[in-house]
Amino acid sequence: MIAAALVPGKASMHDRVQAALVGREGELRTFEQVVGAVSADGFRFLAVVGDPGMGKSRLLAELARIADRHGLATFTGRATEFEQELPLSPLIDALDDHLDAQAHKLAETIPAAPMRLLASAIPALSGVAGDGEGEPLGGDRTGLTRYRLYRAVRLLLEELARPSGLALLLDDVHWADVTSIELLDHLVRHPPSARVLLAVAYRPAQASARLTALAEHGTRVTVEPLTRAQAEELLGPGVSAPLRRRLYEASGGNPFYLEALARVGGEPDDAGGPGTDELPPAVWAALQIELSGLSPTALRAAQGAAVTADEFEPGLAAVAAELPLSDMLAALNELVGRDLVRQADAYRFRFRHPLVRQVTYLSAAPGWRYAAHARLAAHLERLGAPAVARAHHVERSGAFGDRAAAETLVEAARTVAGRAPATAGAWLKAALALLPGEEPGGPDRLEVMLELARVQGISGNLIEGRDTAREVLRLLPPGDHDRRARAARLCALMERQLDRPHEARSLLLDELSAMPDPQAAAAVTLRTRLVAEALMRVDFRAAQAVLDFMPDDGADWQPGLAMAVAALRAMPAYAAGRIDESLKHIDAAADLVDAAPDEHLAEWLDAIAWLCWTQNSIGRYDGALAHFERAVAVARSSGQDYILTNLLAGQARTLTMVGRLAEARITAEESVEVARLLGSGQQLVFALTQSCLADSWAGEDDTALAAGREATSAGVGRGEVWASMARHALGTALINAGRLEEGVEELLTACDRFDSPRLDRDTLLSCCEALALAEAAMDAPERAAVWADRAQHLARHDRPSFAGVALLARAHALRGEDPAGAAALAEEAAGLLGGAGRRIDRGRALLVAGLAHDGAGERARGRESLRAAAAVFDACGARGLHARTLKELRRMGVRTPAAGKARRAGLPHGLSPREAEVAELVAEGLTNQQIAERLFLSVRTVETHLSRVFAKIGVTSRVGVVNALRRLR
Template sequence: MDRRVGGATGASSTAGMTGDVDPPLVGRRDVLHDFRQLLQTAADGTFRFVGLAGDPGAGKTRLLDELAAEAGRRDLPVLSGRATEFEEMPFSAVLDALDDRLETIAKELPDRLGAPAAGLLATIFPALSGAATGDAETLAPATGRYHLYRAVRRLLEELASPDGLVLILDDVHWADESTVELLDHLARHPPRGRILAAVAHRPAQASPRLAALMEIATRIPVSPLSEAEVGELLGPETNRARRRALYEASGGNPFYLDALARMGTGVGTLDGTGEPTEIGELPPAVRAALGMELSGLSATALLVARAAAVVADEFEPGLVAVTAETSEDLTLEAINELVARDVVRPAAPGRFRFRHPLVRHAAYESAAAGWRHAVHARIAARLADLRAPATARAPHVERSARIGDQTAVATLVEAARTVAAQAPATAAHWLQEALRLVPETLDMRLELLLELARAQAVSGRITEGRDTARELLRLLPPDDFARRARAARLCGIMERQLDRPHEARALLLDELRRIPDTQAPAAIELRMRLVTESLKRSDFRAAQAVLDLMPESADGWEPSLVLAVAAVRPMPAYAAGRIDDAARYATEAAGLMAAAPDDHLADWLDTDIWLGWLELMMGRYADALQHFGRFVTVAHATGQSSMLPHIMAGQARTLTMLGRLGEAAAAAEEAAEEARHLRSNESLGFAVTQQCLVASWSGDHESALRLGEELVGLGLGRREWWAAMALYARGMALVHAGRLDEGAEQLLDACGDISDARLDPGTLMACCETLADVEATRGRPQDATAWANRADMLARTGLETNGGFAMLARAHALATSDPGVAAEQAQAAAVILDEGGMRIQAGRARLRAGIAYTAAGERAQARAELGAAAETFAECGARTLHAQAVQAQRRVGVRVPGATGRSAGPYGLSRREFEVATLVAEGCTNQQIAERLFLSIRTVETHLSHIFAKLGVSSRVGIVSALNQNP
């Protein structure tokens, strides 16, 4: 196994991991600590014998390299060798380690060790054959081995004098018995001198004697990497979902992790019974390593391994015997060999499992394609005889059935319908296979196409699903209203996700005109989709107009449709300022939702989620979180990945409003990951907007601005609610980063026409308050007053928290001319916002009150408000705001803990904080700092928050200015 690839245990990114240079080590701190301790003990003159144990690819070789490097740093000579699987020469690993070194001292050894010992050593070391002055002593075999081992021990003592010696032997599970016996002798009769002997082996392939030897060695297990270490290894460019998938597929094994990371999007899940379906072509090094493992098998064992790979990852011998067409006795003998070679391992009683899915993949791919086809057919027939469920038969049927095979079609359709609710992507695959086998003339194709379109839609395969739905609409009779409505609704959802809202709306209207009964359930389905289209466009009047044509329920409606209608009714009322009506509708919808089973939500999840957004906008944060959480659960349970970006964006927005920025960041990141997988700009816009806002409020201005620029590239400018929210997020990022002019311009674009705004009322109010703050900061009190007046006007028909924002806007406008009144206004705003659950906004109000009280000479009041603000920002993780509060506290004489202290270094920073600050001053980004210092991005951000607080600054520019002053 290649040392670099097999031992890859850390890198700052996937690119680094797959490059030509050893990546920096991640994790393994306990092992490296043990190495240092062992080397120190050996350097003090005590022989140490250590054994590294781990599965293939666990990183043993890389760790031995690290041991050698550490020994080199201590000026300890290193000799290394390795055993090989098919090497039959005795003592081959020891010879590999020592022979080259012995060539340089061959002439000296007879004098140093004595002629008899040199003669014994010459029998195993070719480098000494010419230097031996006489024959080795003629001794009995047992005595001869003992004298030989003593000679090797004396040889090691000579090699270790005077500088010491580190002897490294890799892959000793392949070592011959003589080598193991020699190592056992050295462990029980330690040589004198500064010597460390380290060996690495695979426990599952160790001989009984080697296993016994490891019992007396200092054992160091090389375990799989943890999920956190895998994340650090892959780096921040790898999103959370892919990190998790790679971790689960690799089992934390560095070699397999590296292989899977190189293979693109397929990360190695198997379909459960057939061919590995998501593993692509293996990298050459991995293919070669696994091929070597298989090439050492006997012909029967290789046949059984291939047959088992076709059967399943976990298999029972009887089915494998049928597959391989061998007797059960012969199959069991072969399995014994596979277990001994650690290709497979015992699993449940009477069952076995491949060591890793990649091993199964290699065994499967090593078989001829025609042979696999026949084997799949035999397995499918055998499983049918055993009355196995369709889901067990389908993977084999799809790989062996012929066109027109009705039994195969029935099996695939049954399997698809069985898993459709939980695994729609798998259902879609089996339905496609069924359609491939169904003749073009069969009417059955229409129903299968409808099922396929839905499975593709909910599982996120939106381009394929749109095409399927369009094809279905082309084939369906004009009067098949029910199926046409379902197909049109699915197609409309996917057209919008593909950034084609006009096509979606045109399709829905065209289908609606075909239906003569405007109150038929099919017509209501299409109208409901038109309502959601209008909500996305911020055309609340159009949404209300459609709802006015619909009853709350009617005969023939499914309960899920009743719930969906109730879920969208509150939003147009809220947008129109009918707060009481909106609250009543929301309460009624929440009641229906509480009583409804999850499958009712699943049918109309794209519509039901609007209730969560409405509750968020109305400040019902607990209800919103509860519903978004349930929506996520339903989406995961039913495989509706295409809905997750919208749901989790709402979840992130709610958490941000509550000041739970860490949780909000995680939700927004997951939303973005799902959206990127969908390749939908609209879905990505929802998610990145929340990522931008979270980063901005957290004080990570670099990320917020980068995300804001990404939003610009998604095609903003259409009259869509999500586009206006994206403009708002970018504007806030610019303002928080100190680019006030650009930020104000972007916020003005987001607001649009105040009388016909695209933003929801709450966000529009936040815009007015922020613009009042910006104008006051720019020294334009009249413009600030104008925005405060607009905020007052908006607050008259809105929620109580809007009144808090209006008071805060007024405080900004009065900050210079009448700081006392400004402080009172801000203090009152803080109470309202705090009661509304808006912790960060309440903190901002207290910060404004504290600064205004300072200007008014009310220092005691200022200290109280600033202290409360600083505490709030610290708890929320709003680093820049916290730094501003701390800076304001110092201006009124408050000594903030943590700025100085016994352990503080230059500028009151810790050593690591000073390193981060210095790299900031050099112009490094967070990513570059993380790579330079081998830290995670999140750790760098934490250090920056501490640096901001200790230096009393709020930006990276402030850090540079502070470092340019004398500490």
């Protein structure tokens, strides 16, 4: 072949190919429409999809120009093939330079907590983390950290979008790390409240299912090959028809391939070379020809740059290439002149296309690349760069047996495990490849493997985590009972998350059968997990049988094991109706938990969770909340996602029952997010169940029903307690939404029509009360009485919460025939439920009392009860019940704020939900900074909401807001 530069007319042909944008008119029209929608209405998501070389990057450049013309601040970044494991790399590439200049300004407007999270992930913000900078993630190593980081990024985008909007354009996202894909998923499902365009470009064949599914939430533009006519138009009339035909046939209409071939004047005669999965041999050869025209120094410089980074600094590239900096700079002049490399900014350069970097990287000999990565790793270590910055190069240059390299990878993995567990897992795997394997039982290697199993579970790779834990069991000698117990317990936990309870149980039994002392500490460790498995199956007899075989303490027990055993004893006793015994177990376990340090709790959170759930079920709400809160904090700090969702769900359930609905909904949302990150169907059902209940009592019927439908249609956990709990939640939501017949059917299914119900006594009581309410509302007092009788049979009258629910069920059944008697029962129920801390149920009992008094002709007493009910619902945030109560008061002649106007949180004049939240917090005496941190907003956003509140209410101060709110109460 003759090089393009030596063939007359070839350079001008290349210039035409590079400059023209032919055959993309439809894509550009779509871009104009999407950007216009962003400017008019707010957030939009755009996916630009096409095979390698189709011109996605060029189209993103056109999109940037369109966004800029519409006044949007535009930021562009991309993921890279050789740095795929670096967390959030495309976002950092897009924003880091801008944030470096704006860091201190942003620190003044973004609250401290989200700013610390952003500083932990984005280098440009690392110097403005504020208080707590030494522990940027707040000690949280779970997926909840990632979720909160994603919320913080959303807040950052809202801030950057001021005042005219923002376009964030990310290229080559098929190469993005898992954390970046999770972030995109979060932003699409929880879009910024601002004019933000989020556009991504990726190759469909290399994209994950999660990435491709995002297009369903926005606009998808598929970039197709050029037609023959379009390719000929692109080449122009100066190229002969035979050559145009050859170029089109060789390129297949792919613009990048066409450009590469145009540079050398046609299809190369030699289609050799190593080739790749992405480049046809002809194009591979064409790019190699470009490289072959370089001087030896320039080629070496290009290869060093390809090893260094997608966007590289000359100094680091010189180290990789083993060139003096002066030679590197001279070589860059040649590389830029040949358009292989382009200047990114004043200090950095990048290859003109990722495929050019790929070919350049692979053109270097493997041994040379290995040495180049090693030089960079050593240089960065001398500079004091953190392990995370060095890990990419250490991974590609570490030598077998190099414990220092392995330690670097393990340190880097631990640093990013909370926010990027998939990356941590890759680095731990690389560390294992370096550690000696002659002694498979060696502590270093096996401890790293156990850590790998844990981060694989955290990242949602439950199957890999399970398999790693099983491999540890295979490698451990039979007599190493303590470590075998740790590995088996971890493996069983993941089998449970994978909805494989039988495998979990079999594994535990196999390990127990091999232990010589069935009551040794290692055996008891496994039995605690066996008890938990039985409790999940609602096999309380089996759980009790295992517990009966376990002592309360032992001389060889590790700290915390006695606490775990005590924590498990309460639930079987409660389920068997031995309430007094259960309460004694609760008190004993609570004392041990309260006295234990966090590091002891961390090892036994799956057992502590059962104590918390038993406290909730039996009506010990204060104790349940205190223990849930502490257990959640420990789970976060120890990175135990697989139990965190369960704990958050239980915390949300308890918050719902005591009427703290705003907190309950936030907690349930966090539980759902962690479950989705974890990829566990079981944990997702747990979380969605509580989200359904919290949303339903808050009056968000559509949201509640959506969560309930998703929970019950998950298809996992049949025959276990949590599947029945999901049906109970959906049935409750249907009845609250007024869909009584559907709700009754769901509740009957949840209770197995009381043939062999799996629900706990408290939930069964709630089912009976809800069924009595629905049947009475459908004019079936006899059927309502049946459910009241069943509630009476279930209730323990020395437990106020149980007795109160039973009385409320009876009041429903009597209201039509004996309203005075129903009112008396409802008032008694309200007293018991209020004393037990069940505020929403107290309000519901007061509502029934008010309606019953009115039915009995006691209108004054009815109004009094309804006013009390309205106050309860207002304080709890139960907006649906509050609106219904106000409607009944108006019917009885009491003037109240008009329903549906103004007040989702108690304010008139058409306030939005967010404005109402801000107003309520103002009334509580919080400052703007405190409100910002509570609602995860910037101070400036709070100020904006508050100015709108002033205008809508017609006041000029915070005092005016407080007075307006008090008048409505």
